Amino acid sequence: MKTLYPLIRPLLFSMDAEKAHDTSLKMMKWMESSPFSGLMREKRVDDAFSLWGLDFPNRVGLAAGLDKNGACIDALGALGFGFVEVGTVTPRPQEGNPLPRLFRLKEANAIINRMGFNNHGVDQLVENVKASNFNGVLGINIGKNKDTPEENAVDDYIHCMNKVYEHADYITVNISSPNTPGLRNLQFGEALHNLLAAIKVRQGELATQHSKQVPVLVKIAPDLEHAEVEELAETFLTHNIDGIIATNTTSSRTGVEQLQHGNEAGGLSGRPLTEMSTDVLARLNKALKGNIPTIGVGGIHDGQSAVDKINAGASLVQIYSCFIYQGPALIEAAARAIKLARQ
Template identity: 50%
Template sequence: MINALYPLIRPLLFSLEGERAHEVTFSMLETAHKLGLLGAHESRPEEGVTLMGLRFPNRVGLAAGLDKNARHIDALGALGFGFIEAGTVTAQPQAGNAKPRLFRLPEAGALINRMGFPNEGAEVIAQRLAQRRFKGPCGINIGKNATTPLEDAARNYVECFRVVAPHADYVTVNVSSPNTANLRQLQQVDQLRPILDALLEARVQLVSSSGKQLPILVKVSPDLSSEDFAAIARLVRELRIDGVIATNTTITREVVKGVPNSEQQGGLSGAPIRSLALQSIPILREHLGKDVPLIAVGGIDSGAAAVAALQAGADLIQIYTGLIYRGPKLVTEILAAVGSFTKSARPT
């Protein structure tokens, strides 16, 4: 039912300012969830996969950014996602950048955002994670507070990690958003290493106190060079980081040049970055080897795009902007395409 309704209500939503439309959409989603109208996809055993010690009911996940404050995990899960990533969350609450900060590019099937990690802070979000009923893995994407100097980034990430880790199924280290000043510098191996070292030490303490094993992943930018991707992949293997998410939004604009709103500052997501994001997958896979899980995200707005990411070397995929343009039907389409692909790829 929800699949049929979304095309009818999308014009109304797109008539609203971006963040207001976001609020209205989630209000409608929660109502539909409470009324049992979402018709959750029941994953079949053959759709599932075990990675990083976690059982994913299917390979299709929601990327971080849509549910920043982990308010809607259960309702989103009812759309059929195999896993959900909430956030980005920071140790301390912050308002993010000045509004307006979210812009649609309908002609390109894209968004530009300069949100700047607005969120209610790790303590509040950890409490919500603890109350979720969604049965699939739920990750939490963590970032640096805007007021924290780069030289103090490791401490800030660890502060956030310690609060959310007990209630998350995995944690993603976001060093690739273009919307917090200088954050992307932390992707440089000499700056990324101390952050990951500190988080790994915090995880040792978590295991010691609770016995909980918690995968740690790194999310990278699509704007890195092949050499940068290779260097990060080597660091991931050296430190035994559990996985990589590729990619975040891009600051490039060539593919949307001349499109209304394309001049806005921020990260570009959606269909125009598909090729750029996809190019990173085989490079990372080559240097990660076969055993490090790789999650593809960026411009995946069809079943064919999802299959292309898997063919390129990804183990899982995530969507965000495509969901805004195509609605919940996109989840159903991707699940069918991925199911057919994995079935045909299995040895007989």
């Protein structure tokens, strides 16, 4: 696929962005069970790392958002990733926001999306996970339905936890997408304390029920002031959260305002996010003082930007938007650079 992708990309980029996304998933799904499945397999960079009792073949994972329904886990797992995260999934299926809602900013190697947690619901995701043959580390990212009031958000997260716990190697609580109204309010104050307290109680109950300890991570936004990062770190330490993913997409448009689609509503991801995301990651790790592991994501576009996340304190990294632009070659470049930097 690494050599094939540069040939396929012009065709995909000639399509509407969301149509290209859907076509890519359908193509991968078909290929993984076809005589051409070998074309999907890439030699994985071996750089073993253990965290949360899990063994990661290397430190580069796929961020949530590409495979929201867990429909292509086997195909994505064959591309050389050290781990794969699927979702965001909600209790009930939902269509997401009106079309169009996904835009390429080609000059900036960036994407703006306002998808709105479009997915087939947690039950369908679980069925897809059960049907997969993936034997690597699998994260499942959970959220709330758009029409669930903020004060009832915890019910949606607990519902999803109950469904996915048995099938996940780790669970990510997404409270940082800018595309579900009010979701980012859950990152602060009493709302966050109440959510995390309930999640930790249920995590303990599920661990006993399934005789399996599944770490729970929280994904945060990059649009945070210094004091907000410190407050979040204190809250995460108070509730003994297992890990933090920093960061989600940004509402900022700095540097892309003049580009086509640059002022579309939604979350901006890709190369323009690199410095902002890494800065938040570094400040978060400083405030956590090494007590909670982090995953760095946001704008990784080459080996050095992946290493920069590790140098900012991340234990693992994830890619998505620049993977759309570069294909599997970016997975190898990032994993190899991290491995070499640690030698």
